[in-house]
Amino acid sequence: MTATKGLEGIVATTSSISSIVDGVLTYRGIDIDDLAENASFEEVAYLLWYGKLPTQSELDGLVNQLGEYAAIPSQVIEQLKLYPKDTNTMAALRTAISSLALYDASAQDMSPEANLNKAIKLQAQLPTIVAAFARIREGKEPVAPKSGVSVAHNFLYMLTGQDPDDIAVKALDQALVLHADHELNASTFAARVTVATLSDIYSGVTSAIGALKGPLHGGANEAVMVMLEEIGSFDKVESTINEKLANKEKIMGFGHRVYKNGDPRAKHLQKMSRELGKLTGSMELYEMSVKIEELVTGQKGLKPNVDFYSASVYTTLGIARDLFTPIFAISRVSGWTAHILEQYENNRLIRPRAEYTGPVNQKVTPIAERK
Numbered sequence: 001m002t003a004t005k006g007l008e009g010i011v012a013t014t015s016s017i018s019s020i021v022d023g024v025l026t027y028r029g030i031d032i033d034d035l036a037e038n039a040s041f042e043e044v045a046y047l048l049w050y051g052k053l054p055t056q057s058e059l060d061g062l063v064n065q066l067g068e069y070a071a072i073p074s075q076v077i078e079q080l081k082l083y084p085k086d087t088n089t090m091a092a093l094r095t096a097i098s099s100l101a102l103y104d105a106s107a108q109d110m111s112p113e114a115n116l117n118k119a120i121k122l123q124a125q126l127p128t129i130v131a132a133f134a135r136i137r138e139g140k141e142p143v144a145p146k147s148g149v150s151v152a153h154n155f156l157y158m159l160t161g162q163d164p165d166d167i168a169v170k171a172l173d174q175a176l177v178l179h180a181d182h183e184l185n186a187s188t189f190a191a192r193v194t195v196a197t198l199s200d201i202y203s204g205v206t207s208a209i210g211a212l213k214g215p216l217h218g219g220a221n222e223a224v225m226v227m228l229e230e231i232g233s234f235d236k237v238e239s240t241i242n243e244k245l246a247n248k249e250k251i252m253g254f255g256h257r258v259y260k261n262g263d264p265r266a267k268h269l270q271k272m273s274r275e276l277g278k279l280t281g282s283m284e285l286y287e288m289s290v291k292i293e294e295l296v297t298g299q300k301g302l303k304p305n306v307d308f309y310s311a312s313v314y315t316t317l318g319i320a321r322d323l324f325t326p327i328f329a330i331s332r333v334s335g336w337t338a339h340i341l342e343q344y345e346n347n348r349l350i351r352p353r354a355e356y357t358g359p360v361n362q363k364v365t366p367i368a369e370r371k
């Protein structure tokens, strides 16, 4: 038995949800470029769960269902009020999502209908939790969700209590489309491993949130913003990045386990970052990001991933840095739950082996003789 570090290149399951072949990402066979330009996040979520794009009445039905399910139990709101105000937002989200299961009478119902219904419920409630915690920590009351509006609209509305403008909704909606699914990334794998024991969907999503939180995965979007803030201004980009590269520091938002010639989602976020910068009259973050890309790609050959330009996009939309990874989760819960449903459909326990590298032929030394 020989281990492959990080399971690189190992094909661990079959899936008909999304694929990456020769650098092209598709959801259910549709190119991400097509979806990014021509589909809303709700259409994409429907596509991931049901395997086809919705008709208008199916889409209206889903939007209504998401609105109907978006309110969270009052007990969960009360718990959010007890969390330390300065706690990590992904830790808060992980705990709150886990606690949702306590108030869902269908949490342990393993029928396919109940699980699909819970997938839609999780999609509806996750943004409400993020927005509620964002307000509670600022000493404000949560804003109740609206019905009949998109996930992007509702989230921005619940954050501020004001209906967002169309530009902000369109940008966030496209970002949600781009983040919705990504084959067997670490958080999706964590979700599948969890539910392959026949544990419930809330356990699967809780595991996934824990995996997404790390800076090598979804946490990188926040880490990119930390780096941009640390650099501070365009004129400091070159010296700071050169120093980081000379010190062999990782540049957050660059590199990818699967894409070696570039992440097809990054160009859409780059364009969005440029357009939002122009519209708001503040281009500095965009220009700093472009300069960082020029230096990192030029010197290391590494290309930006989905997390890189999303940092300047969300900041230009006025969103706090520590909500970036929770926003990733708002989108990716569609993909996690689609994978969980697929795992249940054709389940087998996921249990690989480890190549043992420890000592052999050891004996129990009497405790008095141990050092």
Ligand SMILES: CC(=O)SCCNC(=O)CCNC(=O)[C@H](O)C(C)(C)COP(=O)(O)OP(=O)(O)OC[C@H]1O[C@@H](n2cnc3c(N)ncnc32)[C@H](O)[C@@H]1OP(=O)(O)O
Binding pocket: 006, 215, 216, 217, 218, 220, 249, 250, 251, 252, 253, 254, 255, 256, 257, 258, 300, 302, 305, 306, 307
């Ligand atoms: C949504 C997502 O999850 S997208 C990924 C988000 N994560 C990040 O942006 C964090 C920064 N990037 C990284 O850490 C990595 O590129 C990963 C984790 C995404 C992929 O990692 P792996 O496939 O394991 O590549 P690995 O870390 O082994 O890197 C290979 C080489 O490239 C270098 N490298 C990879 N990414 C970077 C980076 N961002 N900055 C500098 N060097 C890098 C490594 O140091 C390593 O160099 P070496 O061979 O000289 O030691």
Ligand SMILES: O=C([O-])CC(=O)C(=O)O
Binding pocket: 179, 181, 182, 184, 185, 186, 217, 256, 257, 258, 305, 306
């Ligand atoms: O696929 C990966 O390893 C990480 C990634 O880009 C994602 O989850 O969107």
